[in-house]
Amino acid sequence: MSDAALWVTVVVASLVSLAIKLVGQYAPEHWASSPRVVRTATLVTAALLAALVVVQTVDGGRSISVDARLPALAVAALALALRAPFLVVVVLAAATAAGLRALGWG
Amino acid sequence: MTDDGSPPPDPGVRDAVRQALSVSFATGLYGVSFGALSTVAGLSLAQTAVLSLLMFSGGSQFALVGVVGGGGAPVSAILSASFLGVRNALYGIRLGPLLALHGWRRVLAAHLTIDESTAVATAQSTRRAARAGFWWTGVGVFVLWNAFVLAGALAGDALADPGRWGLDAAAAAAFLGLLWPRLSTREVRLVVLAAGTLALVLVPLAPPGVPVLAAAALAVVISRTPAGRRPAADDAGPGVAA
Incomplete structure (x- = not known):
């Protein structure tokens, strides 16, 4: 992406994000109790994050690539299961991938 | 409940502020990982800082740089970040009656409506504590998150080969960390x-x-x-x- 395209992406996405927040602040109160609204927002958020985990782990540029990211993700999952703080999880994953690559794998 | 006038001291407010500060610090810290990942994905230092200040929603920011870093089109990056921000509208609907704001304060509150400020505000037992929790967390995370993002971006700029440092795996772990509490x-x-x-x-x-x-x-x-x-x-x- 060119520098100009990046700026447009950053500014437009930020303004949309703020607009969405404003919609929430000014929305009629009864929306909050609509199970349909709550359910859609819950499921869309979870689905997006799940897809981002997958893409970030196996994307090899229009192909699936199994490398050091996969064991690193497993370590992150284990750390999360053990209730490690967010930053510790991220650092452990990076260290795992970096370590494996230093050993010549992935 | 009277909201104005001279309210009696509320021990809940002190607890809310304490909670707000610890959440702000913890959240701010992982701004380092976002800043580093953002510059590695190809955003400049200025773009990273502007994104953090204007978008101010961790999940959406990670999503945007994730798509950009993977070679996605601007429209894909904007849509991914926006869909992930939809939950903030839901938080706003919930917080509206609790905060009961008008004018520029309401706009400011909208900008500070994120996972953390909503979580702290809704965890309080009184309205005064909820408001204190919201503002202290919102402002606290805003200041620390943006400061640490800048620090991370400077660090990311200095790393020649992000893969060698496992930063690609860190991004996957960050998304998993955001997903985990929702399961x-x-x-x-x-x-x-x-x-x-x-x-x-x-x-x-x-x-x-x-x-x-x-x-x-x-x-x-x-x-x-x-x-x-x-x-x-x-x-x-x-x-x-x-």
């Missing part, structure tokens, strides 16, 4: 499984950015089908990731 119900876990599988299938087939959007579309379709059971009221509860 509380069976329906969410099933949707996560379906969305993850769809993304996996689409990675080699579709242009960058599309697998993520397809997963969101799938979730919208699923949410239009009748639920097998009554959804729990706290399904969309904000999680404090840190």
